Amino acid sequence: MTLAETVNGATMTPPAEGSGRAGVPYEELIRPSQVHGSLYTDPAVFADELQRIWYRTWVYVGHVSEIAKPNDYVRKNIGPQDVVMTRSADGEVHLLLNRCAHRGNLVCEADSGNSSSFRCPYHGWTYRNTGEMLGYPLVQGYGGKGKLDLGLGRVPRVEVYQGFVFGSFAPDGPTLAEHLGPAAGEIDRLVRLSPEGEIEVTAGWLKHRARANWKLLAENETDGYHPQFVHSSIFSVAQSGIGALYSDKSTAVTRALGNGHSENDLRPEFRRIGQPMGWFGTTEQKLPDYVGKMRALHGPAAEEILIEGAPHVMIFPNLFIAEIQMFAIQPLAANLTVQHVTAVQLKGAPDMNRRMLQQCVGSVGPAGLLLADDTEMYERNQAGVAELRPEWLDVRRGNHREYIDERGLTVGGATDETGMRGFWEHYKKLMTEERA
Numbered sequence: 106m107t108l109a110e111t112v113n114g115a116t117m118t119p120p121a122e123g124s125g126r127a128g129v130p131y132e133e134l135i136r137p138s139q140v141h142g143s144l145y146t147d148p149a150v151f152a153d154e155l156q157r158i159w160y161r162t163w164v165y166v167g168h169v170s171e172i173a174k175p176n177d178y179v180r181k182n183i184g185p186q187d188v189v190m191t192r193s194a195d196g197e198v199h200l201l202l203n204r205c206a207h208r209g210n211l212v213c214e215a216d217s218g219n220s221s222s223f224r225c226p227y228h229g230w231t232y233r234n235t236g237e238m239l240g241y242p243l244v245q246g247y248g249g250k251g252k253l254d255l256g257l258g259r260v261p262r263v264e265v266y267q268g269f270v271f272g273s274f275a276p277d278g279p280t281l282a283e284h285l286g287p288a289a290g291e292i293d294r295l296v297r298l299s300p301e302g303e304i305e306v307t308a309g310w311l312k313h314r315a316r317a318n319w320k321l322l323a324e325n326e327t328d329g330y331h332p333q334f335v336h337s338s339i340f341s342v343a344q345s346g347i348g349a350l351y352s353d354k355s356t357a358v359t360r361a362l363g364n365g366h367s368e369n370d371l372r373p374e375f376r377r378i379g380q381p382m383g384w385f386g387t388t389e390q391k392l393p394d395y396v397g398k399m400r401a402l403h404g405p406a407a408e409e410i411l412i413e414g415a416p417h418v419m420i421f422p423n424l425f426i427a428e429i430q431m432f433a434i435q436p437l438a439a440n441l442t443v444q445h446v447t448a449v450q451l452k453g454a455p456d457m458n459r460r461m462l463q464q465c466v467g468s469v470g471p472a473g474l475l476l477a478d479d480t481e482m483y484e485r486n487q488a489g490v491a492e493l494r495p496e497w498l499d500v501r502r503g504n505h506r507e508y509i510d511e512r513g514l515t516v517g518g519a520t521d522e523t524g525m526r527g528f529w530e531h532y533k534k535l536m537t538e539e540r541a
């Protein structure tokens with residue numbers, strides 16, 4: 106079976122092997138400290154990215170808490186693909202393509218629900234929530250019952266890490282653990298903030314459309330250079346200390362985690378300040394229930410957890426965990442991206458969850474002050490890179506002061522472009538390597 110057949114049945118033209126390399130010269134367009142502007146605007150690049158990144162590597166799709174009960178389902182996506190994430194009666198998680206095997210109609214209409222089967226509205230074909238066909242009306246037209254060997258398309262590989270569901274359209278390739286590498290430890294850091302060791306994605310998702318290329322969003326997520334300029338208004342209104350974390354005086358670092366993942370590691374600053382819940386902009390007195398539960402669970406080790414707080418990590422290509430909230434990046438065209446956002450909820454911490462939700466709404470809600478600033482920059486950036494000169498974007502910041510840490514990872518200063526360089530190194534590999 107070819108990748109294309111796996112992706113989308115017989116209607117999708119299989120990509121010519123090596124077509125990306127023959128068409129777009131990625132080797133020349135990505136330099137160690139420069140990237141070419143056309144990578145953000147060229148529809149041919151976007152088409153190549155779908156085949157070589159979005160329909161191939163591990164992509165974050167959803168969280169098991171969104172389909173907590175048997176037969177729960179929720180509509181998700183992998184890039185432009187409409188994917189239904191289901192939990193079958195036996196508890197297994199499935200990723201099904203929302204396309205009827207008869208004439209291609211959308212099978213699942215509701216955004217979420219609970220059902221063991223789906224019925225296509227066009228001619229009434231039905232499917233189990235595992236993708237197998239259940240039946241079809243007027244069976245004589247097919248020579249009798251059970252004569253059709255058809256079903257819903259499936260994302261062939263589904264893996265779950267700490268409740269985070271990832272899918273890969275490639276039947277073979279690196280495992281999810283290999284893909285995540287050290288970034289898995291950042292997910293671990295998030296879930297250990299829950300008194301029950303689990304996060305929940307139950308706050309609902311907001312969708313923000315940006316008329317910009319998805320890579321501008323992904324690169325920005327761990328860009329520590331922009332916050333004090335782009336977000337100065339919210340930092341001053343909220344009397345926030347976040348701006349200082351991303352300054353030349355900050356001891357925080359930017360780290361490339363391999364495979365295109367990156368983080369702003371703010372722990373050095375939080376440790377220096379040494380205040381439990383300081384990472385959350387508050388004190389332990391404001392959250393006595395939560396802090397009490399964590400101390401009862403972890404003993405003396407709770408102090409480190411409460412001081413170090415949550416990660417700020419971009420997991421290639423589309424999952425961004427920003428301390429209290431999560432973002433899923435969905436590319437739709439070279440110049441169109443949807444950013445899905447939700448508040449992280451910690452299982453067993455209702456007092457904390459209320460505040461996380463409030464902070465999330467204030468920063469990335471419909472009238473939130475943080476993401477509106479970023480989105481303005483994404484769209485200005487997209488308009489700017491369409492200009493013809495200069496052709497290149499510069500990503501050299503901090504090159505001279507990078508070092509390799511004890512884990513072999515590249516580390517830069519709080520405001521350096523170390524994460525972007527890691528992103529582009531991996532991107533170049535995916536866009537140019539020979540495929541099996």
Ligand code: FES
Pocket residue numbers: 205206207208209210225226227228229230
């Ligand atoms: S298209 Fe779905 S039953 Fe005909």
Ligand SMILES: [Fe+2]
Pocket residue numbers: 331332335336479
């Ligand atoms: Fe920002």
